[in-house]
Each structure stands twice: as C-alpha cells, then as structure tokens.
Amino acid sequence: MGERGPIGHRVPDLAALELLLAVARLGSLGRAAAELGISQPAASGRIRTMERLLGVPLVERSPRGSTLTRAGALVTDWARRIVEAAEAFDAGAQALRSHRDSRLTVAASMTIAEYLLPGWLIALRGERPGTAVSLLAGNSQFVAERLLAGDADLGFVEGPAMPPGLAGVVIGGDRLVVAVAPAHPWARRRAPVTAAELAAAPLILREEGSGTRQVLDDALTWHAAPLLELASTTAVKSAAAGGAGPCVLSELALTEELATRRLVEVPLADVAFTRKLRAVWRPGPEPSGPARDLLALARAPAR
Incomplete structure (x- = not known):
C-alpha cells in the first residue's frame, strides 16, 4: 500500500458535516441553510465540495425538496x-478552560505587590468576577x-535585567529615591x-535579591556595608523615619x-537610580x- 496523506485532506470539515445532518433532518437544503445562518448558494457549494471530496453524490435535489442518496445516508451516519x-x-476543552480561568496565582516583588498590583487586581475583578486570585509576595529572586517551580502563573519584578530563565515584557519604569528623616x-x-558620599554612607537597604538592591549595587561600583538590611519596604521606611x-x-x-x-528626599549630584518594571512568565x-x-x-497606560 502507498503512503496515505494527512487525514484532514480526505475528511469534510465540521461545517459541511453539520450542513449534511441538517439536510437529512429537515428534508430541504434551503431550510438547512437558513437554520445554519448561511445562504442557499453557499450551502449548495458546500455540498458540491463535499461530493467532489468523497467522489459520490450525497444529496438529490427536486422541486419537493432535498433527499439523501444511499451514499449520503451512510455518510450522514458517519x-x-x-x-x-x-x-x-x-465540551472537554471548555471544562479545561473553565478550570484554568477559575484560579490565578501571581508572584510579585514587594513594591509592585504593595503599590501597583492592588489597582490591577480590582480592575481584573471587574472583568473576571469568577476568578480567585492568590498573591505570592517577595523579592525579585x-x-x-516561584515561576520556574510552576507555583505561579504570572510574575512582576523590578530590576535592571530580566531574571534568568524567564520570558517577559517591560510594563513601566520606576525611580529610586534616597530619603532621610527631617x-x-x-x-x-x-x-x-555625590555618588562617593552615598557609597561611603551606611544605608538602610532592602536585602540582596531584591530589585531595589540590584539597582543600587549596579549603579555604585562599591558601597559601604549596609547599616541595616531589611526584608520589607515598610521596615526600611520605619527605620529611616526613626532617624537610623x-x-x-x-x-x-x-x-x-x-x-x-x-x-x-535627598538630591543627588552625579548618580540616578532608575529601573524597569517587568511582567515575567515561564x-x-x-x-x-x-x-x-x-x-x-x-x-x-496609567490614567
């Protein structure tokens, strides 16, 4: 036996098969076309195309209506x-989509999680009220x-570069500020x-692995050991406001x-801290x- 080509080249498409079933049920090509929302010439064309594909007549047309040939009746059963x-x-695919759409797990670095994500999630709730959202918050690392482990569907990070092993897109920008108590x-x-003064000063910083810390480490070729390393933005602000x-x-x-x-805010002479905000995924x-x-x-764009 010779090789057979792809099955799709030998089997009529679903639209044509649905039309044939409608003709068999209604006994009229015109009524079948109306039920399916197509013109009668378009319906006739589909039947002729199917007959050429299969190599046998399927429908006999007469003033009294349309009837199936013996081959047409057999093809209708198939x-x-x-x-x-x-x-x-x-139906199965719809069930899969419904299961996927019922939950969303988002992983976000702290700044985005605290100051941007809440507004986005409120807007998402308006579009998808049936979706339950879980948030995993931490630093960019x-x-x-979490994304690489499959624990999150979408992530948001801050930093100078894309985290290794992930795909993503830039969604905005951010500026880092040096701030002190009055x-x-x-x-x-x-x-x-100056940058030299800043580098020499003991600073209150986020921990290594955070997007904020990455920007600082990249912008300054060196800096003094941190006065404090804290894992939350709120803790950093509180320590600075307390005069530390x-x-x-x-x-x-x-x-x-x-x-x-x-x-x-402390004005800076010769250094600027900017970073990109990114959405990331596997x-x-x-x-x-x-x-x-x-x-x-x-x-x-922000409104």
Missing part, C-alpha cells in the same frame, strides 16, 4: 458520530523561583549628595512619607486566560 465526538471534544544632616544641606540613617527605596513606596515630610508564548487579562491591565 457524520453524526464525528459531530458528536467534536461536541464532546469542545523569590518571584523567579532631622538628618542631609535633609538640611544645600549641595546635592538614609534609605534607598522606590518613589512609589515613598509617596505618602514625602508628602507628609515624615521623610525628605519561557513560551504570553500567558492566556486571566493571566493574559492581568498582563493587559498592567501594560495599559
């Missing part, structure tokens, strides 16, 4: 089984680990603080403290379902 199998396949000498000085020393944090995280002068195409919708909300 078509019914194919359409039923396709309907079962579609933690986010990458009583600190840097709050009253007129000249901006200067801190380096996202401008997003310091909006309220700077507005109320609980902390004061290698492959962009996420689907609720993760796709959340990604779209994160990428939308």
Whole structure:
C-alpha cells in the first residue's frame, strides 16, 4: 500500500458535516441553510465540495425538496458520530478552560505587590468576577523561583535585567529615591549628595535579591556595608523615619512619607537610580486566560 496523506485532506470539515445532518433532518437544503445562518448558494457549494471530496453524490435535489442518496445516508451516519465526538471534544476543552480561568496565582516583588498590583487586581475583578486570585509576595529572586517551580502563573519584578530563565515584557519604569528623616544632616544641606558620599554612607537597604538592591549595587561600583538590611519596604521606611540613617527605596513606596515630610528626599549630584518594571512568565508564548487579562491591565497606560 502507498503512503496515505494527512487525514484532514480526505475528511469534510465540521461545517459541511453539520450542513449534511441538517439536510437529512429537515428534508430541504434551503431550510438547512437558513437554520445554519448561511445562504442557499453557499450551502449548495458546500455540498458540491463535499461530493467532489468523497467522489459520490450525497444529496438529490427536486422541486419537493432535498433527499439523501444511499451514499449520503451512510455518510450522514458517519457524520453524526464525528459531530458528536467534536461536541464532546469542545465540551472537554471548555471544562479545561473553565478550570484554568477559575484560579490565578501571581508572584510579585514587594513594591509592585504593595503599590501597583492592588489597582490591577480590582480592575481584573471587574472583568473576571469568577476568578480567585492568590498573591505570592517577595523579592525579585523569590518571584523567579516561584515561576520556574510552576507555583505561579504570572510574575512582576523590578530590576535592571530580566531574571534568568524567564520570558517577559517591560510594563513601566520606576525611580529610586534616597530619603532621610527631617532631622538628618542631609535633609538640611544645600549641595546635592555625590555618588562617593552615598557609597561611603551606611544605608538602610532592602536585602540582596531584591530589585531595589540590584539597582543600587549596579549603579555604585562599591558601597559601604549596609547599616541595616531589611526584608520589607515598610521596615526600611520605619527605620529611616526613626532617624537610623538614609534609605534607598522606590518613589512609589515613598509617596505618602514625602508628602507628609515624615521623610525628605535627598538630591543627588552625579548618580540616578532608575529601573524597569517587568511582567515575567515561564519561557513560551504570553500567558492566556486571566493571566493574559492581568498582563493587559498592567501594560495599559496609567490614567
């Protein structure tokens, strides 16, 4: 026997098979076309195409209506089984989509989790009220680990570069600010603080592995050992506001403290701390379902 080509080249498509079943049930090509929402010429064309594909006549047309040939009746029996199998396949696929869409797990670094993600999740709730969202918050390294382990569907990180082993897209930018308590000498000085002064000062910093710390380490070729290393933005702000020393944090995280002068921004002379905010996911195409919708909300321009 010779090699057989792909089965799709020899089997009519589902639309044609559904039309044949409608003709068999209604006894009229015109009524079958109307039920399926197509024109009668289009229906006739589908039947002719199917007859050429199979090499046998399937429908006899007369002024009294349309009847199936013997071959048409046999093909209709086969078509019914194919359409039923396709309907079962579609129902199963819908069940898979429903299960996927019922839950969303997001991993986010602390600044995004605290200051940006809540607004995105409120908007997502309006679009997908039936989706339950779980949030895993940590530093950028933690986010990458959760995604690679399969524990999260979508992640958000801050930092100078894409975490290794992940795909992603830039969704925005951020600026890091040096801030001190109002009583600190840097709050009253007129000249901006230089990079050398900043590097020599004991600072209150986030822990290694955080996006904030990565930006600082990349911008300064060296810096003194941290005065304090803390794992939360709130703890860093509290320590700085209490007078322990200067801190380096996202401008997003310091909006309220700077507005109320609980902390004061320190102007810098020859260094700037900027970073990119990224949505990240496991290698492959962009996420689907609720993760796709959340990604779209994160990428939308701020209003």
